[in-house]
Amino acid sequence: MQLLENSMFFGIILTLGAYLIGVVLKRRFKIFIFNPLLVAIAICIAVLAIMGIEYSSYNSGASHISILLTPATVCLAIPLYEQIQLLKKNATAILIGIASGVLTSAITIAAMSMAFALGHKEYVTLLPKSITTAIGIGLSHELDGYIAITVAAIMITGLFGNIAGEILCRLCGVKHPVAKGIAIGTASHVMGTSKAMEIGEIEGAMSSLSVAVAGCMTVAAAILFENII
Amino acid sequence: MKYIGQFTIIITISLMGEILNKLIPLPIPASIYGMIILFTLLSTKLLKLSAVKETGKFLIYIMPIMFVPPTVGLMDSWGIMQEFLIAIITISLLSTIIVLAVSGRITQFIIGLKEKGGDNNAAS
Incomplete structure (x- = not known):
């Protein structure tokens, strides 16, 4: 042993x-x-x-x-580049879609934290839960949350997105491949993206884009939402 | 030879990402800077797709395995989580479902509007 x-x-x-x-x-x-x-x-x-x-x-x-996670994430730029035409064509829809997801994430976390009567520190710990671990850890640190719990919430979210993302899209009537990718990437970061990559090239590329954009937008949104609870 | 070259380029870009991460005081990880660098290099044609393609696709293909070790680490944070375990799990799952539905439906709705608009323009 x-x-x-x-x-x-x-x-x-x-x-x-x-x-x-x-x-x-x-x-x-x-x-x-x-x-x-x-x-x-x-x-x-x-x-x-x-x-x-x-x-x-x-x-x-x-x-x-x-x-290898850092180089692999860097390589997500490859499918994104391969879909650059689609990205340009749908730029408005994609950006508004991701922004709406980021706001929804902050609002639902604030509302449910109130419902569970969580304190400020627990609430800010959960705020970064839909973004990729590396950004999430940094943000949790900035907000003075419990970093280990932030990581746990990010893992639970990502694992759930990886397992159920495709089924949830079907149940929610999200059919367009671009919309599917944006939904999975915005909700469940890189772990969801590795599943989106298996669904299709467009889904994978759009999901990769969402991870980067939603991650950065969440950092901005967190400043607005930080002191609600 | 091809793979060694591709891997070297990818690792070099990762290193550049890490340097930016250290220099810029924002909570943006090396991997996101690296992704932006690689995307910029490809779109400006400074780097050909063939210079990174096969190794890049292989790394993406095996990516899920890389999530296993950090997630197994959940077994260590079990202790601190216990107190609000139900809250964490409920909030994580419910909020993920709502975020997925809202961002997906809104993206789909706007794409639909545009495609309809495009058709009308074409017709007129």
Whole structure:
């Protein structure tokens, strides 16, 4: 056990293996709950809990996978560039769509925080929940929130968008591929975008754009909404 | 050789993003600066799509795996979250559904208006 825990490769193998199991399950049973990301996370947590391994020793290996997240996010510019004509044609709709999503996010979080009688610190902790982790952490820090909880809320949101984004679009009558991408990206950042990328090239490109634009708009909106509660 | 070149370009842009992130005092991450740099380079034709395409698409393809390690970290924040666990989960899920519906429907509505307008113009 000690041997496994101390090897940097343990975390990497566990992550890749768990994700592969998720992909196989999804191929076999075409049910949305067998989302590879969700299955991989569940397997990793279960294995660590059963074997009594600390997250920090798992992550000392697994974090080598996550360092690719910055270059991968940079590369989201590629599908965006490939759809540049579509982007120019629908620029107004896209910008208003993302802005409406950012405002809706702040309003719903404020309203529900009041409903749950949360304090100022808990409220500002949740404000960045729909944006990408890196911006969210920075914003939570600026607003003086609980950073670990902000990260948790961002993960829950992203995972939910990744699992249910496509179904939610169908249920809400969002059919246009550009609108689908904007909806998924604005609501559930990069984690939703990786799913939008699987739905289609247009959806993926529009979702990538939303992550960047919604992230920056949220920083601005947070200043307006910060002192409501 | 092609892949080494592509990977080097992508990593270099990531580094430029990180430098901007350190220099500019805004909570905007290196990855977003990098995305803007790459998009600008491609749209101004300073960089050809073929200089980054295959490696870029591969990185995007394996991207979901990169979310696994940080999300597994939820097991460590469980303790502090417990007190408002129900509030966090309810607010996260409900607000995500509403944001998705509103931004999607509004985008779709405006695209619809424009397409209709475009048709009328064409007809007249």
